[in-house]
Amino acid sequence: MPTHIPHWIDGARRNGASGRTGEVTDSATGEVIGEVALADASEVDAAVAAATAAFPGWRDTSLAKRTAVLFRFRELLNTRKPELAAIITAEHGKVLDDALGEVSRGQEVVEYACGVPSLVRGGFTENASTNVDVYSIRQPLGPVVIISPFNFPAMVPMWFFPIAIATGNTVVLKPSEQDPSAALWMAELWKEAGLPDGVFNVVQGDKVAVDRLLEHPEIRSVSFVGSTAIARYVYETGTRNGKRVQALGGAKNHMVVLPDADLDLAADAAVNSGFGSAGERCMAISAVVAVGGIGDDLVARIAERTATLRTGDGRKGSDMGPLISKRHRDRVASYVEAGEKEGAKLVVDGRQVTPDGSEDGFWLGPTLVDHVEPPMSVYTDEIFGPVLSVLRVDTYEHAVELINRNEYGNGTAIFTNDGGAARRFQHEVQVGMIGINVPIPVPMAYYSFGGWKSSLFGDSHAHGAEGVHFFTRGKVITSRWLDPSHGGLNLGFPQNA
Ligand code: NAD
Numbered sequence: 001m002p003t004h005i006p007h008w009i010d011g012a013r014r015n016g017a018s019g020r021t022g023e024v025t026d027s028a029t030g031e032v033i034g035e036v037a038l039a040d041a042s043e044v045d046a047a048v049a050a051a052t053a054a055f056p057g058w059r060d061t062s063l064a065k066r067t068a069v070l071f072r073f074r075e076l077l078n079t080r081k082p083e084l085a086a087i088i089t090a091e092h093g094k095v096l097d098d099a100l101g102e103v104s105r106g107q108e109v110v111e112y113a114c115g116v117p118s119l120v121r122g123g124f125t126e127n128a129s130t131n132v133d134v135y136s137i138r139q140p141l142g143p144v145v146i147i148s149p150f151n152f153p154a155m156v157p158m159w160f161f162p163i164a165i166a167t168g169n170t171v172v173l174k175p176s177e178q179d180p181s182a183a184l185w186m187a188e189l190w191k192e193a194g195l196p197d198g199v200f201n202v203v204q205g206d207k208v209a210v211d212r213l214l215e216h217p218e219i220r221s222v223s224f225v226g227s228t229a230i231a232r233y234v235y236e237t238g239t240r241n242g243k244r245v246q247a248l249g250g251a252k253n254h255m256v257v258l259p260d261a262d263l264d265l266a267a268d269a270a271v272n273s274g275f276g277s278a279g280e281r282c283m284a285i286s287a288v289v290a291v292g293g294i295g296d297d298l299v300a301r302i303a304e305r306t307a308t309l310r311t312g313d314g315r316k317g318s319d320m321g322p323l324i325s326k327r328h329r330d331r332v333a334s335y336v337e338a339g340e341k342e343g344a345k346l347v348v349d350g351r352q353v354t355p356d357g358s359e360d361g362f363w364l365g366p367t368l369v370d371h372v373e374p375p376m377s378v379y380t381d382e383i384f385g386p387v388l389s390v391l392r393v394d395t396y397e398h399a400v401e402l403i404n405r406n407e408y409g410n411g412t413a414i415f416t417n418d419g420g421a422a423r424r425f426q427h428e429v430q431v432g433m434i435g436i437n438v439p440i441p442v443p444m445a446y447y448s449f450g451g452w453k454s455s456l457f458g459d460s461h462a463h464g465a466e467g468v469h470f471f472t473r474g475k476v477i478t479s480r481w482l483d484p485s486h487g488g489l490n491l492g493f494p495q496n497a
Pocket residue numbers: 147148149150151152156174175176177205206207210211225226227228230231248249250251281282382384410451455
């Protein structure tokens with residue numbers, strides 16, 4: 001009997017009451033291991049009510065006390081992260097090491113948020129006008145919403161909630177219904193760390209829950225991460241309802257290899273970033289762009305490495321786990337088929353993989369497709385699976401043109417030993433996050449994460465200074481402490497004196 005995966009509202013587990021549930025599977029065995037509650041509007045309202053009620057108390061809790069809770073959360077997370085990694089591997093399928101890596105990257109944001117007293121420090125100008133001081137402060141928004149995708153069930157929520165909580169907001173997290181248990185585990189950890197009930201809530205659900213959150217009058221902001229179509233929808237609906245929205249969407253990340261690059265280093269990077277987490281990363285490289293006649297050599301080196309990868313159950317020491325669901329696996333495989341039909345050359349066919357794991361797992365091995373051309377669907381669409389395409393261009397200029405014509409602008413990388421070329425690339429390419437001889441350039445927590453074009457809707461990227469800005473709003477105070485010399489009437493516009 002699959003276990004019921006409930007909501008977390010006002011500091012306690014709450015079983016679903018809508019009568020609707022979704023199946024949660026172990027991707028490596030295909031077994032249904034959980035039945036997740038799918039909230040209706042009244043359950044969403046209960047979570048928002050808890051967040052609304054907790055807000056005044058949390059907002060007014062001193063920075064010293066808030067930081068103490070954050071430090072405890074960080075310590076507990078650091079000690080117990082193998083438990084969280086095991087939950088991620090069971091529901092998502094990524095291998096254990098990778099799941100641990102995900103938690104550690106999330107933990108960085110918790111550590112960044114521990115410095116909240118200096119992050120929200122305002123400015124002060126003494127004697128801006130005679131005996132007049134001007135200063136600025138930043139205050140929390142209120143109850144905020146985070147809606148996260150399946151591929152990083154711990155890290156993506158942690159891009160947002162440590163900063164939201166540290167700056168005095170209260171949170172409703174709506175995780176992906178495909179791997180919902182990590183959110184509950186983190187909610188319990190917050191409680192153990194001493195966070196007051198109602199400050200962090202989890203609503204399990206699907207579109208019904210999202211739609212209610214987007215229109216709820218008490219919700220102040222929405223941080224969304226997922227596919228571009230839904231990101232656009234969330235951005236348009238949320239902003240129409242008066243909310244501050246940052247909606248991070250899909251990606252198609254190119255890795256340019258210039259002729260002077262170290263081809264072994266480039267081949268290692270292409271394999272690691274293309275097939276890690278079975279390609280289910282928004283910063284995965286999906287298109288390798290070989291510049292100026294190195295194509296055959298580079299493809300041979302990538303193919304040689306790809307052949308050594310072991311696909312299998314993430315708990316058994318494999319390099320690459322299964323995909324999230326059978327439906328997604330079949331969709332990714334259909335792109336391989338389409339690529340072949342459209343004239344691309346299949347170098348390594350992951351559909352033939354023999355996995356180290358149950359035959360009912362959602363397997364697709366690493367797949368390498370060469371001679372891909374821009375009009376092919378294997379290039380135009382975000383595939384989100386272990387399929388690496390190789391395109392060939394004559395010049396650096398054509399490589400940049402290709403990337404800048406692409407709908408997405410999340411991440412990109414250039415491999416070269418020419419500093420001038422790399423510098424020119426970082427200046428010219430229309431992409432939010434750039435790696436120079438680094439294939440997955442996910443910024444550290446104290447910088448901000450986000451793409452350009454259809455990879456992000458809204459003004460603010462995640463975490464770093466932009467995250468702090470997103471979760472706070474400013475006030476500027478002009479003050480004068482009166483003495484008798486300030487008397488007298490003057491109806492003119494205040495001017496400096
Ligand atoms: P998804 O868009 O299907 O789901 C994301 C969230 O939206 C989930 O919580 C889901 O329940 C909800 N949702 C799904 N359909 C909805 C609908 N019709 N209306 C309202 N809400 C809906 O994305 P996914 O498949 O879970 O995740 C993979 C996608 O996320 C990929 O496109 C990937 O590139 C993207 N992603 C982007 C980033 C980034 O930083 N840009 C990071 C991680 C993942």
